[in-house]
Amino acid sequence: MGKLRMGIIGAGGIAQDRHIPAFLKLANDVTVVAVCDVNETTAKAAAEKFNIEKIYTNYRDLFHDVDAVTICTPNKFHAEITIAALSAGVHVLCEKPMAMNTDECKAMIEARDMSGKVLSIAYHYRFMKDSQAAKNVIFENEIGTPIVARVQALRRRKVPGWGVFTNKELQGGGSLIDYGCHFLDLSLWLLGSPKPVEVVGKTYNKLSKMPNQVNEWGSFNHETFDVDDHVTAFVRFDNGATMLFETSWSANIKEDVERLSISGETGGIDLFPFELNQAKHGMLFNSQATYIGGEDNPGLPQAQNFIDACLGRDELIVKPEEALEVSRIIDGIYKSSETGQSIKFEVSGK
Ligand SMILES: NC(=O)c1ccc[n+]([C@@H]2O[C@H](COP(=O)([O-])OP(=O)(O)OC[C@H]3O[C@@H](n4cnc5c(N)ncnc54)[C@H](O)[C@@H]3O)[C@@H](O)[C@H]2O)c1
Incomplete structure (x- = not known):
């Protein structure tokens, strides 16, 4: 398999401080191809700063460009976007907390099971x-x-x-x-x-x-x-x-x-x-x-473990079943x- 094509959804603080720099460092395995933010100015700023080719304001438009996404939006949107991504056949690294509540976490795990894709949560500690x-x-x-x-x-x-x-x-x-x-x-x-x-x-x-x-x-x-x-x-x-x-x-x-x-x-x-x-x-x-x-x-080994799991090279360290607890x-x-x-x-x- 070639390089994993990565998309970033929610391009604010944690995406710019931790996730994008980590994935860019793992250039042998990943290409960060697209960034999405409902705020176009934020998406453009992140794309310019990190030299990312594609910009979106609707996350659904990004899925056809990528193999995996990291979700860095406010907590309210974690479950909705995770389920949509998995259903589109895209691996997901979702920021913490996993979701707003346990019921949403269960729905995310169900979507993971249906898709057969990787779902991890960014408990970077x-x-x-x-x-x-x-x-x-x-x-x-x-x-x-x-x-x-x-x-x-x-x-x-x-x-x-x-x-x-x-x-x-x-x-x-x-x-x-x-x-x-x-x-x-x-x-x-x-x-x-x-x-x-x-x-x-x-x-x-x-x-x-x-x-x-x-x-x-x-x-x-x-x-x-x-x-x-x-x-x-x-x-x-x-x-x-x-x-x-x-x-x-x-x-x-x-x-x-x-x-x-x-x-x-x-x-x-x-x-x-x-x-x-x-x-x-x-x-x-x-x-x-x-x-x-x-x-x-910790952002670097976190990103590495996620990618290794997506590429079938290693077991996930942060499993969604654990984040649900x-x-x-x-x-x-x-x-x-x-x-x-x-x-x-x-x-x-x-
Ligand atoms: N692991 C950590 O230690 C850590 C630290 C900070 C934040 N976080 C988590 O990361 C997430 C984001 O936090 P942040 O500090 O980066 O917030 P932020 O406000 O800086 O960035 C969030 C971005 O998401 C965008 N957004 C909102 N709804 C969207 C949607 N539906 N689709 C696409 N983009 C959307 C906003 O416009 C904003 O730019 C939160 O879940 C937070 O808990 C984790």
Whole structure:
């Protein structure tokens, strides 16, 4: 098979910062042939900047030019465009979160099954060197069976003030669905992909509703801000593991924290940065990693894995069935917060 012809749908921030540069670097395998954005000026700007030949404003017109697309639109359009692309016989790498809710994720997986094409979700935290190191040491049984995950993904006063991140209609939620989702995905992967059986959670949007908020990442309209800015949750899994989870865009804390730790039966790992914590030979051991070679640019191995899967050379690392479980937990947290109840899931596989 020749080179994979790649199209970009949604040519804003993440497409220009991560996806297009990554695919251009993989020029032996891919040609970026077309870019689509409902905003023609954005499509033209991206095409000029990256020397992409074709421009579209309707994604359906792009499908006949390409073998694969990456979808970088607001969350509301992920499911619709993914299903249309797969139905047109086009492989899809869709930005995170997979969709607005679990039902949409299921429909996307059905479309994948019908098409026989590849569908992956851009949970790029998995491709960071620290995450890969953690996965490898867990696989090598350095911590025994993972039992507890603890997540703190907290930004101090950094609500994204650009794009549509504070718009529930277009994004489905705020800090949880946008930022916390990465840490849910990474935790599930490191725990060995258990199924969530119960979620208790609470979401807040008090701070962002107040006028004149101090915010480092641009400004937002507190009157139209209708998404969560703080979230806490507890998740129970079918294999007995549990997760303590907290995320925020606008925490009143000293500095940003990105912490994910997994405790296993015989040891634990801490991210970020990676540390392996063990107890053996009557001693406590703490090991750090020194990585050999290249920068830590998760966009590149993410793009490479997607292409390898499309070309039948490798297995996908981020499977849509796994991303669906992330969405299930997100739905559960929103529902639990709304109802004040714990939310239980039937473990049925789908
Ligand atoms: N992986 C990450 O860490 C990460 C980081 C940022 C954003 N994202 C995700 O990427 C997606 C886009 O975010 P962004 O920051 O690039 O937003 P953005 O607003 O900068 O870009 C989105 C683009 O999509 C275009 N668009 C909207 N509807 C469209 C449609 N129907 N067809 C074609 N184009 C359409 C908009 O005109 C805009 O140019 C979101 O799902 C977001 O969650 C992921």
